[in-house]
Amino acid sequence: MPKKRPKFVRQRPPDPQSLEATWRLFVAIPVPPPVTTMVREITARLAADDALPVRWGEPEQTHLTIEFIGEVAKEQAELIRMAIAPAVASHPVFRLRTADLGVLPSLRRPRVLFLGVHGPVHRLESLRDDVSAVLTEIEVPRDDAPWHPHLTLGRVRSIANHRTRDLTEQIRSRYEALMADGLGTMRQPVAIPIDEVVLMRSLLDHRGVRYEVVERYPLAPRRPGRTTADHDTGDDQDT
Numbered sequence: 001m002p003k004k005r006p007k008f009v010r011q012r013p014p015d016p017q018s019l020e021a022t023w024r025l026f027v028a029i030p031v032p033p034p035v036t037t038m039v040r041e042i043t044a045r046l047a048a049d050d051a052l053p054v055r056w057g058e059p060e061q062t063h064l065t066i067e068f069i070g071e072v073a074k075e076q077a078e079l080i081r082m083a084i085a086p087a088v089a090s091h092p093v094f095r096l097r098t099a100d101l102g103v104l105p106s107l108r109r110p111r112v113l114f115l116g117v118h119g120p121v122h123r124l125e126s127l128r129d130d131v132s133a134v135l136t137e138i139e140v141p142r143d144d145a146p147w148h149p150h151l152t153l154g155r156v157r158s159i160a161n162h163r164t165r166d167l168t169e170q171i172r173s174r175y176e177a178l179m180a181d182g183l184g185t186m187r188q189p190v191a192i193p194i195d196e197v198v199l200m201r202s203l204l205d206h207r208g209v210r211y212e213v214v215e216r217y218p219l220a221p222r223r224p225g226r227t228t229a230d231h232d233t234g235d236d237q238d239t
Contacts, residue, residue, distance in 0.1 A: 023077040024070060024202040025214070027084065027131055028063040031151065034190045035098060036062055039115060042101070042184050043153050046113070046174055052167070054113060054154040061211055062151055064117065066128040066197070067135065068143055076140070081199055081215045083138050087130040088197045088217040094123045097189035101175045104148060107168050114150035118186050124149055124194065127219075131197070195219050 031039075040059035047056050069080065099116035117124075128147065135142060159167060179185040199214040 056154040101184035
């Protein structure tokens with residue numbers, strides 16, 4: 001007698017509100033509508049003919065990740081939520097701006113296509129260091145991989161049907177065309193105000209991956225005597 005084929009039951013995504021559900025968390029900085037608009041135009045141009053094997057992000061979900069936490073129990077998520085505020089509040093607001101398009105880890109080994117950021121990045125690094133220190137204090141496991149601040153445009157899928165050399169050239173030529181039109185270049189930047197940090201939860205449902213804000217943490221107000229221009233420049237020397 002022929003063997004019966006096993007039945008495969010499609011599993012529904014777990015209810016994110018259940019007590020057993022883990023929380024997939026990350027700490028990020030939201031971007032303003034002008035940056036979202038730029039990201040939407042860039043990704044639309046890059047994805048125009050589906051020639052690149054890339055899973056593009058949703059422009060409305062664009063953010064600047066400063067710390068990926070991962071899966072934690074609901075009780076630990078609450079502890080994280082309460083612990084971050086003091087670390088963020090000690091930093092005054094500042095500004096970054098969009099920069100050139102790039103690829104991680106490199107154009108020869110493309111995995112992530114991104115839009116770079118420029119300006120007083122040392123302030124962003126200091127903010128991240130303080131958030132990371134708080135997470136370490138409450139024993140949250142951390143990823144020690146090198147951190148490169150950026151806005152993710154898309155992630156390369158399987159390249160089984162693409163020669164790496166061809167993919168590299170495709171990305172390069174498309175980037176050059178975009179930057180020639182003033183998109184994704186630090187010569188025509190868009191401001192990114194760094195005035196709050198958000199704790200985000202990543203959720204998977206029938207619509208795919210979506211993000212939910214768990215908590216918002218404002219940075220300290222601008223100090224008296226500082227002008228907007230002072231905070232916009234990448235040569236800001238405040239310590």
